[in-house]
Amino acid sequence: MTGTVLMVTHFEGTDLKWIHKLVHARGLQSQLAQPFAGEELPELGSLAAVICLGGPQSAYDGERHPFLVEEQNFLARAVEQQVPVLGICLGSQILSLALGGAVxxxxxxxxxxxIDVRLAPGNHSILELEGQFFSFHSDSFVPPIGAELLAVSNRYPQAWRFGSALAVQFHPEISPIGIQALLSVEATKLGAHGIDVTELLSAAVRDEGHAWTGAQRVVGGWLDTAVLATERQPIP
Known part of the structure; x- marks a missing residue:
C-alpha cells in the first residue's frame, strides 16, 4: 500500500490546512483532485485513502454537474476495493449515493x-465523534442499507460507516479560514436564511482551539485506524 491520500474538492479555496497537517504528520503524502475544474481522478491502485470534501453543489444534481456522477462511481470502486474513504458534508452525501443510499x-x-454531535445508540466505533463541530448543509443523507449509524444531532443524522467508508455530515476538518471561504461561496443561501455571517466567523475564531482538537480526534483518528493499519480493512 502506498502512502498517498487523495483529497477531492468541489470549489476553489477549499480549506486543506488541517488535513495536510494531519496527513503529513503521519508520514503520508497528499494529492489533490478537482473534478469540478475538469481534472481526472487518479487510478485507485496508487492511493492509500480518499477524502471527499464539501462544496456548494447538491449531490443529486448529476445532470447539471456530471463530475458528481464520476465521483460516485470512483468512491463505489474504492469501497469495493477496500480503500479507506472519508466523506465530509457534500462528500458524505456523494458517498451515500455511491453505496446505494440517498440524499x-x-x-x-x-x-x-x-452543533452538538452525539453518539447514536449502539455505536461501536472507536472514533471519538461526539462533541461540538461546525456544520453547514440543507441536504441530508440517507445511509445505504447495511450501514451503521454512528452519530446524530438534534436535527439530522451526522455519521455512518459501511465497509471501508466513513461518512460525516459535519465539518471536523475546517479551520476559521475555511469557514470564511465556505461562507463566501454560500453567500446566496446565507442571505436567504438571514444568517449573521459576522457572528458565525467570530464564533469560529473563538472556537479554533477546540475545533483543531476535534480535527485531530476525527480526521486524525480515522487516519490512524483506517489508513495506517497494516492491512486494508473496515474501521474497527
Whole structure:
C-alpha cells in the first residue's frame, strides 16, 4: 500500500490546512483532485485513502454537474476495493449515493454553525465523534442499507460507516479560514436564511482551539485506524 491520500474538492479555496497537517504528520503524502475544474481522478491502485470534501453543489444534481456522477462511481470502486474513504458534508452525501443510499432536501431546514454531535445508540466505533463541530448543509443523507449509524444531532443524522467508508455530515476538518471561504461561496443561501455571517466567523475564531482538537480526534483518528493499519480493512 502506498502512502498517498487523495483529497477531492468541489470549489476553489477549499480549506486543506488541517488535513495536510494531519496527513503529513503521519508520514503520508497528499494529492489533490478537482473534478469540478475538469481534472481526472487518479487510478485507485496508487492511493492509500480518499477524502471527499464539501462544496456548494447538491449531490443529486448529476445532470447539471456530471463530475458528481464520476465521483460516485470512483468512491463505489474504492469501497469495493477496500480503500479507506472519508466523506465530509457534500462528500458524505456523494458517498451515500455511491453505496446505494440517498440524499434528500433536509426536512429540518438549514443546519448552520456550531452543533452538538452525539453518539447514536449502539455505536461501536472507536472514533471519538461526539462533541461540538461546525456544520453547514440543507441536504441530508440517507445511509445505504447495511450501514451503521454512528452519530446524530438534534436535527439530522451526522455519521455512518459501511465497509471501508466513513461518512460525516459535519465539518471536523475546517479551520476559521475555511469557514470564511465556505461562507463566501454560500453567500446566496446565507442571505436567504438571514444568517449573521459576522457572528458565525467570530464564533469560529473563538472556537479554533477546540475545533483543531476535534480535527485531530476525527480526521486524525480515522487516519490512524483506517489508513495506517497494516492491512486494508473496515474501521474497527
Amino acid at each position: 434528500v432536501h433536509g426536512s429540518q431546514g438549514l443546519e448552520c454553525g456550531l
